[in-house]
Amino acid sequence: MPRINWKIWRWYLLLIFIFMTTILWSLIWVKKPTNYLQISYLDIGQGDAILIDTPHHRQLLIDTGPNRRLLTSLSSVLPFFDRSLDLALITHQDLDHRGGLKDLIKNYQVDYEVASDKNVALPDLAFIPIYRGTKIDLGDGVIFEILSPSAREVENLASNDGSVTGILSYGQTKFLFTADLPSSRERYLVNQFGSKLKVDVLKVSHHGSKGSSDLGFLQVVKPTYAVISAGQNNRYGHPTTETLDRIKSVGAEILRTDQSGTIQFRTDGQELSFSSAK
Amino acid sequence: MIFARHIFFFSLTGILFGLAVTNWHSVNLALGLTLFFLGLALFGLGFYYQKSKWLFLLSALLGGLIFGFWRSSLLVSLDYTRCDIGEITLQGQVKSESTDGDFYQRLNFQADQWSEKILVSLPRDQEFKYGDRLIISGLLRRPSNFMTDQGREFDYQRYLAKDNVLCLLTAKQVQKIDDGNNLVTPFFKLKTNFLLAISRALPEPESTLLGGLVLGAKSGLDQDLKQAYTKVGLSHILVLSGYNISLVAAALTGVSLIFGSVLSFIFTTLGLAIFVFVSGGGAAAVRAGIMGVIAVLARSLGRPNKAGLVLLLTATIMVLLNPRLLNFDLGFQLSFLATMGIVYGPAMFKPRVERILKSNFWSETLVTTLGALVFTWPWLAYATGQVSLVALPANLLVVPLVSPLMWAGLALGALGLVSSFLALLFAWPIHLVLSLQIYLVWFFAAWPLAEISLGQFSFLWLLIFYGPIIYWAIRANKKSNQLARAIK
Numbered sequence: 001m002p003r004i005n006w007k008i009w010r011w012y013l014l015l016i017f018i019f020m021t022t023i024l025w026s027l028i029w030v031k032k033p034t035n036y037l038q039i040s041y042l043d044i045g046q047g048d049a050i051l052i053d054t055p056h057h058r059q060l061l062i063d064t065g066p067n068r069r070l071l072t073s074l075s076s077v078l079p080f081f082d083r084s085l086d087l088a089l090i091t092h093q094d095l096d097h098r099g100g101l102k103d104l105i106k107n108y109q110v111d112y113e114v115a116s117d118k119n120v121a122l123p124d125l126a127f128i129p130i131y132r133g134t135k136i137d138l139g140d141g142v143i144f145e146i147l148s149p150s151a152r153e154v155e156n157l158a159s160n161d162g163s164v165t166g167i168l169s170y171g172q173t174k175f176l177f178t179a180d181l182p183s184s185r186e187r188y189l190v191n192q193f194g195s196k197l198k199v200d201v202l203k204v205s206h207h208g209s210k211g212s213s214d215l216g217f218l219q220v221v222k223p224t225y226a227v228i229s230a231g232q233n234n235r236y237g238h239p240t241t242e243t244l245d246r247i248k249s250v251g252a253e254i255l256r257t258d259q260s261g262t263i264q265f266r267t268d269g270q271e272l273s274f275s276s277a278k
Numbered sequence: 279m280i281f282a283r284h285i286f287f288f289s290l291t292g293i294l295f296g297l298a299v300t301n302w303h304s305v306n307l308a309l310g311l312t313l314f315f316l317g318l319a320l321f322g323l324g325f326y327y328q329k330s331k332w333l334f335l336l337s338a339l340l341g342g343l344i345f346g347f348w349r350s351s352l353l354v355s356l357d358y359t360r361c362d363i364g365e366i367t368l369q370g371q372v373k374s375e376s377t378d379g380d381f382y383q384r385l386n387f388q389a390d391q392w393s394e395k396i397l398v399s400l401p402r403d404q405e406f407k408y409g410d411r412l413i414i415s416g417l418l419r420r421p422s423n424f425m426t427d428q429g430r431e432f433d434y435q436r437y438l439a440k441d442n443v444l445c446l447l448t449a450k451q452v453q454k455i456d457d458g459n460n461l462v463t464p465f466f467k468l469k470t471n472f473l474l475a476i477s478r479a480l481p482e483p484e485s486t487l488l489g490g491l492v493l494g495a496k497s498g499l500d501q502d503l504k505q506a507y508t509k510v511g512l513s514h515i516l517v518l519s520g521y522n523i524s525l526v527a528a529a530l531t532g533v534s535l536i537f538g539s540v541l542s543f544i545f546t547t548l549g550l551a552i553f554v555f556v557s558g559g560g561a562a563a564v565r566a567g568i569m570g571v572i573a574v575l576a577r578s579l580g581r582p583n584k585a586g587l588v589l590l591l592t593a594t595i596m597v598l599l600n601p602r603l604l605n606f607d608l609g610f611q612l613s614f615l616a617t618m619g620i621v622y623g624p625a626m627f628k629p630r631v632e633r634i635l636k637s638n639f640w641s642e643t644l645v646t647t648l649g650a651l652v653f654t655w656p657w658l659a660y661a662t663g664q665v666s667l668v669a670l671p672a673n674l675l676v677v678p679l680v681s682p683l684m685w686a687g688l689a690l691g692a693l694g695l696v697s698s699f700l701a702l703l704f705a706w707p708i709h710l711v712l713s714l715q716i717y718l719v720w721f722f723a724a725w726p727l728a729e730i731s732l733g734q735f736s737f738l739w740l741l742i743f744y745g746p747i748i749y750w751a752i753r754a755n756k757k758s759n760q761l762a763r764a765i766k
Binding site (some may be wrong): 020023066067068069071072074075078080081083095099102106107 | 381402403474477478480481482483484485500703705706709
């Protein structure tokens with residue numbers, strides 16, 4: 001047995017300890033609470049994926065996009081050793097909204113899957129059903145309230161009609177998420193909720209297709225920003241010119257993931273700012 | 279002795295040429311017979327003029343040529359009308375791991391009572407593994423050739439034919455009737471868990487990249503990033519190549535050497551066989567593996583000429599087993615040429631490089647990189663119509679990082695199988711290096727003239743390019759051989 005040279009090993013051990021300490025501190029630094037809520041409309045091609053990150057880093061992902069591309073864009077907005085999400089919300093069963101879920105749970109620890117439609121539940125995930133009236137309390141005063149569908153309707157609604165729709169509020173700022181909701185359901189929401197739908201940022205329904213974004217609905221919502229999540233040169237021609245014109249007519253600034261890449265909003269409950277990847 | 283080697287060399291070249299020609303044009307009996315008698319006549323003349331060895335060499339070349347013709351005449355031509363059935367239900371076995379597309383997964387399927395395979399596209403929600411027995415119903419169709427982004431026609435039929443795939447099937451319904459558990463299932467499971475451990479420890483795209491470096495795992499890398507790797511001439515590090523294999527071989531030998539050289543050799547060979555099989559690269563990985571090992575042997579023996587001949591022989595045997603490889607498998611062609619470059623390159627470049635670079639590590643890297651590049655460049659340009667102008671600096675900066683990354687990746691995956699938390703701590707420096715690599719790739723790909731398009735050019739140009747390269751290689755290696763002998 002060769003004798004161990006403790007003089008050298010001392011230095012190695014010291015180095016290893018410094019290294020570990022650095023990593024632990026950086027973990028703490030990154031997980032340090034902030035005072036703002038961050039919402040990232042991820043650039044995942046044609047589909048939806050939106051990450052909500054609260055001041056204490058409770059993370060809710062709304063939809064997962066069509067495929068693995070989610071993972072790349074997710075890691076561009078999360079620190080590299082943050083490998084867990086609290087909730088994954090699947091709005092409805094279309095593949096461009098839930099196709100990436102399987103890839104997500106292989107790479108990230110996801111605590112719960114939440115959805116209205118039980119058919120989208122993955123067997124390996126704890127599932128919580130959510131309906132109109134459900135309020136998800138994400139801490140720090142961040143509340144996600146589900147507006148549609150109700151528990152009674154859910155069985156009878158066609159896929160897009162049953163899209164989970166909800167309002168996220170933090171202080172004075174509000175965000176509306178509509179998944180693939182068609183115009184008829186938008187009008188229904190206006191009837192049911194009226195001025196409660198007024199928000200700062202609207203996730204434009206169904207990637208800006210012409211069958212969504214009803215003018216009456218837009219006039220009630222009256223968003224400052226309208227975010228469109230669509231793929232570059234997608235084969236459906238989303239978003240359509242008619243829809244873009246309708247959105248412009250209510251005075252909203254349009255932001256598109258196909259043009260700007262991932263779009264990030266930041267708010268402390270009062271002020272709202274955004275940045276984009278491109 | 280040298281004469282026998284030359285005869286051997288010319289016959290092998292003849293066989294390859296014969297097969298290459300008949301892959302494109304059918305050769306009739308009359309031409310074959312004419313060449314045969316011409317060969318005989320030359321052979322006879324060779325005896326008559328005892329001094330001229332060229333006559334023998336020419337007759338060896340012709341002999342090889344005819345042998346090549348004969349081999350390809352045995353090829354059964356593929357009957358694509360069998361794909362025109364339309365809707366069909368088939369029972370059979372999965373013959374590959376599935377590769378993930380954006381919306382579909384693909385796998386090779388061997389239907390019962392079919393001698394050829396079928397490439398099946400299925401939705402991504404179900405998972406299948408090698409050996410599963412399935413009943414698939416869907417639409418059967420012919421593969422059709424298409425235009426690439428560079429405006430060239432891509433011969434999809436022949437590309438699939440090299441793997442004996444005849445038809446495409448878009449599956450509408452799939453039913454698993456038997457779990458394909460066999461001897462290799464545990465190894466596949468190990469590989470899946472290994473890759474999973476890596477993807478839990480590293481974010482995307484770094485985790486897929488590391489999976490590719492270690493195991494040549496094909497699916498999952500972003501299309502844009504993949505294109506960038508091709509653009510800077512680095513796509514070879516993403517697939518299982520002779521290079522990865524030689525590193526694994528060295529590791530296996532190192533571990534097992536205490537049991538004596540014979541046992542160590544058996545252990546290494548078995549280990550390599552399992553590694554190559556499990557990597558999922560199929561026959562292509564096996565071929566790359568064999569060539570990689572030859573290259574390593576050649577380098578360690580210091581006998582480039584013999585190694586070159588062995589390489590040629592190996593390639594010829596592979597092509598005799600599957601003649602379609604020669605013309606339709608770019609991976610095979612590049613593997614062969616790159617290995618030739620690694621074998622012959624050092625003698626060509628070392629004298630010049632050593633004058634400038636004193637560091638052994640860098641000069642070694644530079645000469646093998648240069649060798650591989652010089653031998654593959656013209657062929658790549660011919661086959662793809664694209665030439666990467668930044669390949670040299672990109673390779674020099676990135677390739678030296680590949681082998682430490684491979685080791686680190688193996689260690690990270692193994693650690694991750696034990697504890698994902700420990701792996702996460704260990705992943706930090708690896709993440710840094712991988713990000714650096716990706717940064718370099720993007721950096722070089724963004725250069726205005728990173729890649730230029732040449733379009734289609736004649737095969738004759740290729741001969742004009744390769745002529746001087748081969749002449750240079752032979753002369754340089756002769757010189758270094760003489761030098762070696764003189765030193766002895």
